[in-house]
Amino acid sequence: MYALVDCNNFFVSCERTLDKSLEDKPVVVLSNNDGCVISRSNEAKALGIPMGAPAFKYKDLFAKNNVQVFSAKFELYNYLSQQVSAIAKNYAPEYEIYSIDELFLDFHGFKYFNLQTYCEELRKRIIDEQKIPVSIGIAPTKTLCKVANRIVKKYPDRFATGVYIMNTPEKIEKALKWLPIEDVWGIGRRIAAKMHENGVYKAWDLLQKPEIWVRKIMGIHGTRMINELKGIPQLVLEEPSRKKTICVSRSFMEMITEKEELRERIETFAMYCAEKLRKQDSCCKVITVFIYTNRFRKDLGEYKNGFSMILPNPSSSSIVLAKMANKIFEAIYKEGYHYKKAGVVVSEFVPDNERITSLFEKDVDAKHIPVMKAMDFLNRKYGKDKIRLGSMSGKNTFGRKIISDDYEKLLKNNTLPEANYRFFS
Template sequence: MFALVDCNNFYASCERVFNPALNGKPVVILSNNDGCVIARSNEAKAIGIPMGAVAFTIKEIVKKFDVKIFSSNYTLYGDMTNRVMMELGKFAPEMEIYSIDEAFLNFKGFDYENLQFYSEKIRKTVSQNTGIPISLGVAPTKTLAKMANLIAKKNTSMKGVYLIDSPEKIEDALLKTKIENVWGIGRRYAKLLNTNKIYTAKDFTLTNDIWIQKHLKVVGIRIKQELLGNPCIALEMIRDKQNILNSRSFGKMVSTFPILEEAVANFASSCAYKLRRQKSCAKVLMVFITTNPFIQTDPQYAKSCVVQLPIATNSSIEILKYAQIALKKIYKEGYRYKKAGVLVNEIVPENQIQTGLFEEFDAQKHKKVMKAMDKMNLTFGRGKVKIALQGTERKWKMQQERLSQNFTTRWDEILEIHCIK
């Protein structure tokens, strides 16, 4: 049996953990640079705020219903998801982190008669220890577990837990689930299936395998088998990233090289830190810059530069050096840049580095420096110690006028509790 655990309204729930006054009120989270709606609480959905709505178009409804709006705080959300996943990892020997707010658990070998109680215990523990509400769907396959989770969310009487643990429940779920809500069926496939009178998951399981193979390939066959209760999609254990990208749209258009250089340096530093966290090094680095294609009155320019590093590294010093070299090759004056980014790939374990005989780069020395820098940043706060090229002004940073505090990752922003006698 598999369980799909999903955090309810995750971004909004993270904000509510540290501000209980938000409970029961409509909450909306905006995208980078406060552009559009990327997350909503149930209350925000109920008053008709659509996903993807541009922020300025919902001003009237925000004022009418006193909607609480927040800039996306990815530092907070990332830390909270780590806390949730750590709690979930205590309840199953195998776990697949599927997204920032979802995870699959493998209940193989568990006493199936007690899975309802066990699932309720998971939900209660996560809520108690992190403050994040979750829903669980349990079923014989991952696809059915996804379906069970949707049922658990929609039916409040189930208190966030639903088990598909019998042929009768599988049949009932198949009949009630629209084909577009089946995991793995995208919009294009849903449209094709509807055109061929396949409207529900049940209809799909009755469809000829040859037809499914022709139109949906082997993926479609796997989905059908999963819906029938035959597991054929295994858990994917946590693996190191093979590509690491860090990029941002700027809060203001950037025209000068020093500001663009500072932004790229910060993106490169973030990539290097992520490499060190997973004990990996990168062989290749790419820097890209682009103007805003939506401002047609501006001259347009987009360019990237790929650099083969002499030795695979995770040193911020080395990665920033080559990112700066790449940026100088592609930067052109006379343009207003909207976005930049750094990508590192061809990633290898840090204990499998092929060094050069005449290479002047002292990997061990850099390793010690990076270890000390990371330790100080962990102790005193993120970004307290950094490479000079990263600068201090951050004129390029995203527009985040409604950003909440980093309650869990910065000492100077932690909540203060005062006892009144």
């Protein structure tokens, strides 16, 4: 059996750990630049606030219903995610961190355990120690775990323990006859539309179709999905893979027209890429820079461009990557435009201890390594960007305005680790 531990309305739950008065009140958390709703409490959902709702369009509804609105506190969410995962990992020999708020546990071989009681204990411990409510779905396959978890969340009164085990053919059949096909893990809008055209509205309907038909619509992925829904495991737990590319980009809250301001953002993004490379003991061979105007403001003129350069030697130096990013920026920048988004991507990684340098190019990384290590150490000790290159402004790049002074103080004390997940931008 597998179990899916899923944090309920995770970002909102994290906000409630900071302020208990938010319990039972409508709460929403906004994306980077405070643009869209990315997490909602059940009370906010009941008001009809959809996921991804543009904040400016719902401003009156927020005010009328006293909805508490917060900028995303990514550092806090990552920290609490790690704490929840640390507790859950102790309950099974194998696990997979699927996302910031979801974790799979492998209970195969737990023959003499009462999984219901065991997972209730796990859930209680997470709530007691981290104040994060979770739902746990248990089933023979990962896909069915998703279904079981959805049922727990849909009917909290019926499953007050927050745990549901879907371990018999009867339970599986009943669940699949209830579950809309578009809610099956791995079914997107385009495929769901094809399913509807062919009379498949529930997950159970899919199992009634010939396998050759499913394979024609979805390929080998469809065959695996059918087996997973039947209770035959096809998806094993996966080890976290090393990143093949690192991207740091932002959509700016206010469009940038000044060249030097945009240059500073580009160089800062390059330095953040370098930090991430050093954290995984890697160097990159290629760096890419891109800049976009606002595609919805055609009246201001449209322009987008990007360019990649191969580094003379693989590097993880903030100094080297910032200089290369600046060279590309000079090549692609055009005056007279309002820029809405920019970013830096590094790729083609090699491990630090396997980097091969060119005989014809000076290897400056060797000189920079002690400086970079000292800078990383001091920033870990005293707070992010306390030690930085002169071209960095030190301003946050997320555009979060609804952040309390207490939380800013918490960040300055460096009590929270850097996020390991890709967040909304």
